[in-house]
Amino acid sequence: MKLLITKIRYLMLLLIISGAAAAQTTKPIGTVSGTLLDEQSKPFGYATVSLLKATDSTTVKGTLSSDAGVYIFDNITPGTYIIKATTVGYSAVTSAPFTTTAANPGFTAQALKMHAASRALNTVTISATKPLIEHQVDRTVMNVENSVLAAGNSAMDILERAPGVSVDKDDNISLKGKQGVTVMINDKLTYLSAAQLATLLRSTDGTTIQSIEIIPNPSAKYDAAGNSGIINIKLKKNKQAGTNGSITAGTGYGEYWKDNETLTLNHKDGNLNVFGSFSHNDNKYTQQIGLKRIITDSTGHQTFFNQSTAMPQVNHNNSYRLGADYDLSSKNTIGFVVSGYFNGEDDNFNNYTNIGKNFTEVDSSLHTVSAIHQTYHNIAFNLNDSYKLDTAGQEISADLDYSNFRNGSIASYTTDFFLPNGSVQQPQQFLGNITPSNIDIRTGKVDYAKPLTKSLKLETGLKYSDVKTDNNLLQTESQTDPYIDNNHFVYDEKVDAGYVSLNKDFKNYSVKAGLRAEYTQSSAVGDSANVVQSISRHYFDLFPSLFINHTINDKNEMSFSYSRRIDRPQYDNLNPFVFHLDPYTYQKGNPYLKPQYTNNFEFDYTYNKSITLTLGYSKTTDVITQIPGTDPTTKVSFVTQENLQVQNAYNVNLYAPYTIAKWWEGNVNATAFYLGFKSNDLEGGNLDNGQWAYQMRATQTLTPLKGFKFEITNQYQSALTYGLFYVKPRYSTDAGVSHSFADKKLNVKFSVSDIFNTLTNNVTSNYQDNNLVINQKRESRIARLTLTYNFGNNSIKARQHQTGADEEKNRVKGAN
Structure with missing residues (x-):
């Protein structure tokens, strides 16, 4: 069995090497790509990006920017287009018109900068806020940060109010009626038992929580534990210089x-x-x-x-x-x-x-x-x-x-x-x-x-x-x-x-x-x-x-x-x-x-x-x-x-x-x-x-x-x-x-x-x-x-990192 594990590790390394080789030999055909940046010129991820016809602004394709702020549209026919990027809490941004041709099918647009959506009105600043419940492609997000109900409540109190989530008399967490939920904090497993996890969640102040993500069907990147999905509790990010x-x-x-x-x-x-x-x-x-x-x-x-x-x-x-x-x-x-x-x-x-x-x-x-x-x-x-x-x-x-x-x-x-x-x-x-x-x-x-x-x-x-x-x-x-x-x-x-x-x-x-x-x-x-x-x-x-x-x-x-x-x-x-x-x-x-x-x-x-x-x-x-x-x-x-x-x-x-x-x-x-x-x-x-x-x-x-x-x-x-x-x-x-x-x-x-x-x-x-x-x-x-x-001061975003030991912690009893 150890030999089999060793072979799997070698196979993954070969996949990485072959992937690098493939990247050098594959030429893009009929694509439009670009990058989104925030106000500090750092990558801006998960914004909605649309490719529009320049003549009438009709939508040709839509996608989301990646973690690195990159977006890609493939199978694009020659023509004149503009790019529009939008997300909640930020002003929409539009590129200048550009043209793709059969001779130049791979077009890279200039980087677009996203700016927070706020407008001054008689010295009163009005800023956009995220909705309490937000549905994304693979998950449902409960934006706790600005929620009234988060004040004074613990993480467990908030979790009990999340869509499809219920907590029974013994603090077992269920999602859509099924037990066996894996709870993560900042993308890391907690390795705690039900009782310990309950103690942890009841002592975590709701004001420290940014959002709760409900992922019913996780990908292979996540640990295989959890038959009814993953609940990821994200703590607030440090955003300021x-x-x-x-x-x-x-x-x-x-x-x-x-x-x-x-x-x-x-x-x-x-x-x-x-x-x-x-x-x-x-x-x-x-x-x-x-x-x-x-x-x-x-x-x-x-x-x-x-x-x-x-x-x-x-x-x-x-x-x-x-x-x-x-x-x-x-x-x-x-x-x-x-x-x-x-x-x-x-x-x-x-x-x-x-x-x-x-x-x-x-x-x-x-x-x-x-x-x-x-x-x-x-x-x-x-x-x-x-x-x-x-x-x-x-x-x-x-x-x-x-x-x-x-x-x-x-x-x-x-x-x-x-x-x-x-x-x-x-x-x-x-x-x-x-x-x-x-x-x-x-x-x-x-x-x-x-x-x-x-x-x-x-x-x-x-x-x-x-x-x-x-x-x-x-x-x-x-x-x-x-x-x-x-x-x-x-x-x-x-x-x-x-x-x-x-x-x-x-x-x-x-x-x-x-x-x-x-x-x-x-x-x-x-x-x-x-x-x-x-x-x-x-x-x-x-x-x-x-x-x-x-x-x-x-x-x-x-x-x-x-x-x-x-x-x-x-x-x-x-x-x-x-x-x-x-x-x-x-x-x-x-x-x-x-x-x-x-x-x-x-x-x-x-x-x-x-x-x-x-x-x-x-x-x-x-x-x-x-x-x-x-x-x-x-x-x-x-x-x-x-x-x-x-x-x-x-x-x-x-x-x-x-x-x-x-x-x-x-x-x-x-x-x-x-x-x-x-x-x-x-x-x-x-x-x-x-x-x-x-x-x-x-x-x-x-x-x-x-x-x-x-x-x-x-x-x-x-x-x-x-x-x-x-x-x-x-x-x-x-x-x-x-x-x-x-x-x-x-x-x-x-x-x-x-x-x-x-x-x-x-x-x-x-x-x-x-x-x-x-x-x-x-x-x-x-x-x-x-x-x-x-x-x-509140001007510059700072990086937040999450650890890697959360599935095991999820199975311990009596944590905070």
């Missing part, structure tokens, strides 16, 4: 007070750019969980458990980011980033359980008090180098990353047992847990891009990742006895990856085809009560991808995409440790989990570059799903993860922006989806669950008064089935208003989430001997007031 920054301070109140503070600084002098940020928040939340269970033993006798738990939680979160970029030349930039967090969490749970012949007749009861103190520490280092080999778009970049996570938990569970008359049934039970965890992540990657011709582009790259997690569990059953080392779990995973991708533009079509190869070596060793379990796996996978885009005319466009994906188990789901809620309820990991594989197909139709209809289908095998279980003898219930045989998912999505008046804009995002699960011999039965469901989200943006901006968002999710669980409908309404002062340097925002306090998670499951009902109500109605002050 000199010394500048911003200070944000906010407060919120729901059932408890909350606060958040953020400081960002940037200094650019010549070729050096230094940037940094620090965020802090103190949040106290509460949630109530009700759990009803019916346990049936082998004789048919039923026992009823009625549990209610108050779960107040206090978080103290601190995150930081420090970095620098240095331009060695106009073509070569090196940089480093140091980032991390240090967080604390205190949970004090009160759990009451009534046990009886039914839910009203109580034979006995118990009261469990849980005190849990958790700490989360992370530090990450990134070194990066980007080198532009020429002005045609040939570029090579490299990243080296190291991340360390140190998480710790000290928990105590005290349970008292009572008879119906209140007398003590049996002696008090005590359980103490100490669970230190250490995770090391090392990654390195190289990416290379080269235009082989003006219509053909090659991208290729290599990546290596090495992850080691070390978890320990120390326990005691007496407050006076020492803790005993009962469990030790170590997991190692190494992944070699390489990809090659070709992008070809035709007259009205563009095709992008790619292939990614990944070779995984993993080992899991668990030592529980001196019983050692060891599991090793080695597997090689190919992940093809295909994207076809067809422009019918100026108003109609269609595209098709296909990709194969993988989801490796999260690290904590492999850990076989048992974590108790009370003597009758616990959760545990499953070291025998296998990765799941998904084939995704998607068809898109776009009308007038705004209204989009999407049809999708995916099939996932060995789907990793949360499964409830019960021991009928002890009447103990538990939750674990298992591989189901197959999941079939269908989805239809409609996105439609609209304008009612100059001061009133909005958009509607509606998704209908079907999730079907099948698995034979699951807990003694054959599972065949599935149903259609839908999600709707409508956002209104109103500017009826000068300087004020109002936003209102309504969202609804119908009932749905996921695995063995039936989820009841969810709905909520959010609103906010903002106003700027002091020449837009001071901004004040006020918002209220879940105004009518309707957001709940209600779940049922009835399969084989499992019969349960879960009702969860989190603190969701929160009023927030946020002030942001911007200071310093």
Whole structure:
């Protein structure tokens, strides 16, 4: 297998060499090309560029400028043309007329400069802003930077409001109804588990976010993880020269007070750019969980458990980011980033359980008090180098990353047992847990891009990742006895990856085809009560991808995409440790989990570059799903993860922006989806669950008064089935208003989430001997007031780089 990986690496190098040779021997025929620049003469990417007839300004062709600001039109007949470039927030720019002839078919236009769209009106400057929701060819972008609802909210709060995204009671993120989403920050994987990722997102201040990109079908360039796509959270870029920054301070109140503070600084002098940020928040939340269970033993006798738990939680979160970029030349930039967090969490749970012949007749009861103190520490280092080999778009970049996570938990569970008359049934039970965890992540990657011709582009790259997690569990059953080392779990995973991708533009079509190869070596060793379990796996996978885009005319466009994906188990789901809620309820990991594989197909139709209809289908095998279980003898219930045989998912999505008046804009995002699960011999039965469901989200943006901006968002999710669980409908309404002062340097925002306090998670499951009902109500109605002050120089854009270690981080638990 190692020999095969070596051959793949040599093959990619040969492709690069052959691509360079092809570029030297291929002559463009019938093409018009050029470059877009910003006000500082730097490449301007992703603007809409149109080739127009000079006689009547009718559109001949349209395209987008690349990262390097380059645009190309091929198969152009001789004639006289002009070029027009437009994008949101910038004034349209038009070239002088030019003529192509059969004798000179390859025409290169003079560079066009884009200027920010602003106009002075009685000393008041009016600037264009991006819409809250923006649909692009391969992704949907939520422009958070100027959104009222971003003020005072965390990244998780904002993500829950993104189109097609939902977050369940356990903080699992779904896209169009499917779990298995890969979350990236600044184009880099986070390598965190669902719980750790939730902690990270809840402590990331919304004011530091620029946008959220939803990529349902990623190309071969991206890691193959994530069966339902990628969500990329982009932090704000440093755009200014000199010394500048911003200070944000906010407060919120729901059932408890909350606060958040953020400081960002940037200094650019010549070729050096230094940037940094620090965020802090103190949040106290509460949630109530009700759990009803019916346990049936082998004789048919039923026992009823009625549990209610108050779960107040206090978080103290601190995150930081420090970095620098240095331009060695106009073509070569090196940089480093140091980032991390240090967080604390205190949970004090009160759990009451009534046990009886039914839910009203109580034979006995118990009261469990849980005190849990958790700490989360992370530090990450990134070194990066980007080198532009020429002005045609040939570029090579490299990243080296190291991340360390140190998480710790000290928990105590005290349970008292009572008879119906209140007398003590049996002696008090005590359980103490100490669970230190250490995770090391090392990654390195190289990416290379080269235009082989003006219509053909090659991208290729290599990546290596090495992850080691070390978890320990120390326990005691007496407050006076020492803790005993009962469990030790170590997991190692190494992944070699390489990809090659070709992008070809035709007259009205563009095709992008790619292939990614990944070779995984993993080992899991668990030592529980001196019983050692060891599991090793080695597997090689190919992940093809295909994207076809067809422009019918100026108003109609269609595209098709296909990709194969993988989801490796999260690290904590492999850990076989048992974590108790009370003597009758616990959760545990499953070291025998296998990765799941998904084939995704998607068809898109776009009308007038705004209204989009999407049809999708995916099939996932060995789907990793949360499964409830019960021991009928002890009447103990538990939750674990298992591989189901197959999941079939269908989805239809409609996105439609609209304008009612100059001061009133909005958009509607509606998704209908079907999730079907099948698995034979699951807990003694054959599972065949599935149903259609839908999600709707409508956002209104109103500017009826000068300087004020109002936003209102309504969202609804119908009932749905996921695995063995039936989820009841969810709905909520959010609103906010903002106003700027002091020449837009001071901004004040006020918002209220879940105004009518309707957001709940209600779940049922009835399969084989499992019969349960879960009702969860989190603190969701929160009023927030946020002030942001911007200071310093604001004239020149500065480079922002993102690291290369995010897929692995996405699978860690408890991050910031």
